[in-house]
Structure formats: C-alpha cells, structure tokens
Amino acid sequence: MGKVAVSAAVICAAAAVCAAAAAVVVRRRMQRAARWEKAVAIVKDFEEKCGTPTWKLERVADAMTQEMHAGLAASDSQGAPTMLKMLITYVSNLPSGDEKGLFYALDLGGTNFRVLRVQLGGGAVVNQEVSEVSIPLDLMVGTSEALFDFIAAELAKFVDQEGPDFQLPPGRQRELGFTFSFPVMQSSIASGNLIKWTKGFSIDDTVGQDVVAELTRAMKRKGLDMRVSALVNDTVGTLAGGRYSNKDVVAAVILGTGTNAAYVERANAIPKLRGLLPKSGEMVINMEWGTFWSTDLPFTEYDYVLDAESLNPGEQMFEKIISGMYLGEIVRIVLCKMAEEASFFGDIIPPKLKIPFTLRTPDLSAMHHDTSSDLKVVDTKLKNILEISNTSLEMRKVVVQLCNIVATRGARLAAAGILGILIKLGRDKIKDGEKKRTVIALDGGLYEHYTEYRKCLENTLKELLGEEVSESIVIEQSNDGSGIGAALLAASHSQFLEVNKS
Secondary structure (H helix, E strand, C coil), rough: CCCHHHHHHHHHHHHHHHHHHHHHHHHHHHHHHHHHHHHHHHHHHHHHCCCCCCHHHHHHHHHHHHHHHHHCCCHHHHCCCCCCCCCCCCCCCCCCCCCCCEEEEEEECEEEEEEEEEECCCCCEECCCCEHHHHHHEHHHHHHHHHHHHHHHHHHHHCCCCCCCCCCCCCCCCEEEEEEEECEEEEEEEEEEECCCCCCCCCCCCCEEEHHHHHHHHHHHHHCCCCEEEEECCHHHHHHHHHCCCEEEEEEECCCCCCEEEEEEHHHHCCCCCCCCCCEEEEEECHHHCCCCCCCCCCCHHHHHHHHHHCCCCCCHHHHHHHCCCHHHHHHHHHHHHHHHHCCCCCCCCHHCCCCCCCHHHHHHHCCCCCCCCCHHHHHHHHHCCCCCCCCHHHHHHHHHHHHHHHHHHHHHHHHHHHHHHCCCCCCCEEEEEEECCEEEEEEEHHHHHEEEEHHHHHEEEEEEECCHHHHEEEECCCCHHHHHHHHHHHCCCHHHHHHHE
C-alpha cells in the first residue's frame, strides 16, 4: 500500500512538473506573440505616418512653388531658416554646346580635392584627365594661405603634365571653373565670400574672405598663370553639364549624401535681382532645397529623434527625409525602438544598434534589393554591421519592409519637389496643345545606385503629372557636375568668349 502511495505521489509530481513546464512554454509563446504583435504595430504605425498619398504630394509641390516665389523676392539675408534661399548664382550663360578649347576645373568639397582638364570640341568632350589629392589634416585647421598654397601647388603640378592631346591657343591664359562646396555669399560669377567652413575644416582667417581671391593670390605665388572664370556648386555644375549635351535641360537635382536643386529662371521674375538684367534674360537659381519645410511633410517621431541628435537641429529638414545621409539612420532608429519596446532581437538590445549612423544607406539599398528566398543579404548585413545573429526569415522580411517604407517616402517626396519646380516653370501642363520637351538632369549616388528609390521617384512623377504631360518630361542621369560641369561654366564665361565666337 505504501509503494502504491509513493508511486502515485511520484506520478503526481511528474505531472505537476510537466504541467509547469507546459505552462512556461505556453507563457513564452504568448510573450513572443505579444512581442511580435507589438513590433508589427510599431511598423504599421510608422508606415501610416510615412504615407504619401497623391493629394499630399500635390500639396507639398504647391508649398515648394510658394516658397520658391518667396525666396526669389527676399534678399539672401532675410527670411526664416526654413525658407528656400533661392540664391542668385550669377550664371547667366549656360553652355550652348558650341564651346571649344582647353579648360580646367578644381573641385574642393571635402578632405580630398580634384583637378581636371577638359578639351572641348564644340558639342563634345574630346578629352579629359583628372587627378585627386588628399588634403593633410593640419592644413584643414591651419591658415588660409597654407591651404590655398597647397592647392595651387598641386594644380601647378597638374598643369605641368599637360600633354599634346590638350591644346591651348597661343597667347591665351588658362581658365578654371572652381567648384567650392561650402556656404558662400556670391557677389558675381567669379567671386564669393566664405560664410562658414563645414566637413572638418576650421580656418578662421578664410571666413568672410573671397575664396576666388584667395586662390588667385596663391596661384600667383606659385607662378601659375590661370584665371578663375566661374565659382559654382555641384548642382549648378550638373545643370551646366546637362545643358551642354541637351538644350532642353531646365533644372538639375542632386540626390546623393545630401540633396539640392538648381534651375533656369527668367531674370525678370527675380525681384531681388538688382541692376541691369543679363543679356540672356536668364539666371540660374541655386534653390538650396534641403532647407524646405512644410506642414504637409510626413515627419514621424523617429525623424525628430534624428534631427535632435544631428549637427544642425531644426535645419535641412527636407534633406533629412529624402537624402542618402539619413535614410539608413531612420531605419536604425525604428529598429532600436522595436528592440527596446518589443524585444525584437531578444531580451538584450544589440549594442551596435544604439550607435548613430551605424547603418548606412548603401546597406539599406543592399537589403532592399535582396531577392534571395532566405534574404541572405539581409542576414549578412545584420550580422556584420549590427552584430545581430539568429534572425528568422520573418524578422528579415520586416527589416526589408522598413527599408521600403523609408525609401518610398523619400523618393515620392523628391518627386513632389521636382513637380514644384515644374509648376514654377509652367511645365506641369500642356498649353494650347503644345508639347514642350522638358529635361531634368539628375546626379548623385542615391539616385544612381539605389534602383528601387530611382524607380519609385520616376513612377511617382508620372503619377503626379498624368500620362499625357509625363510624356514630355524626361529625367536624364548626369555625371560629374562638380568636375566637367565646372569646366563647362569656365568655358561659357570665358574672357575670350567673343574671340571664340568670331
């Protein structure tokens, strides 16, 4: 009888253990289900707030057009930080396609600079050579004279290597287009005072000075006889490069690490343009459209987190939701919230996920374009970049979904911005049955390499314009506006222009 009681007790105990274990399993499953449901809810909420229906994009485009009008009327020192600057570039002569001769370009935009020589043959770039030079770190925080002397010395070396394939007519001075990708207040086609350094440069005695004059003095000290014919930024250079090969180009957009747009405006439509109007009747406007802001832009809590942690809070808000610098970071911030509030990657938040800008947009693009059945690229990126292992296929699908949400919002808003330019130019409709061909030159690594982004942008523009109008609107990919474009502007603003024509 005692043995039976013991056996029964053992059986009951075992049953209790099994029941407890089963309860633990059930509880864990319920926890996982609740976590998954929470993660899905976060993604769904994010997707809804990133929504860009057609009506909203049309309102964004209208707001862009209104800001363009306001920026053209206000002097460059006026207006709120969010107003489009609409800077006068003093580029009134875009390349016609007839330019001939040898021209140089200097592209200074970061820790490296490029020098180019370009032989133009009237409608075609016959030959070109380029050299890239790293700037020593001590010169980035030294004196203005030391920096520009270094640049002039390297430029002089490059000129000395000029071969027989490049021909300068006898008695001509070499001319240069200077791409200077830092904030300047321009006062003519070949002069502009530095407002502030960015990108790691900190040279106090350059601020407020004319950078063309600084370079000219340095070239003189190095015995280099060369004239700076044009001071430009990369967006204006892209417009010039596009116009050289296609006379229907009216605007240029950069979609890369950052973003900007420039277009050709009627000179008499620029209230803040003082003095005599240019003979061409046109003026290229540098919009600086990264500063654009509207209540119709679909900002989310994650965008405000990014903005608060950025180097320029409250500025460049349009740029922060459409450009390559930020798309990967937005996805990282969303994943971080999912890890914190829904334990998406387990009980411990992956340490690398907390580091800002760990996830770059090229990584985003690679995951978005992953067509493998098991999303192997996504798995590899998560392991190598964020040190997140053992993700399920369903988790990887969610990551791809986030990539798609962020890229789609950015591309559709970029298309709305382009529509705003077309509205300003009166190219958004067909008038009197006339189909006027309009070409937008587009450059930048984001547009060039992120295929899904590019396709979404182009399809959205067609959606906004309608089938009939979109047939006359063409987007052409342009390359190296900061290089060849600058050389072309040196040619179109050459001191020997009248001689060349004759």
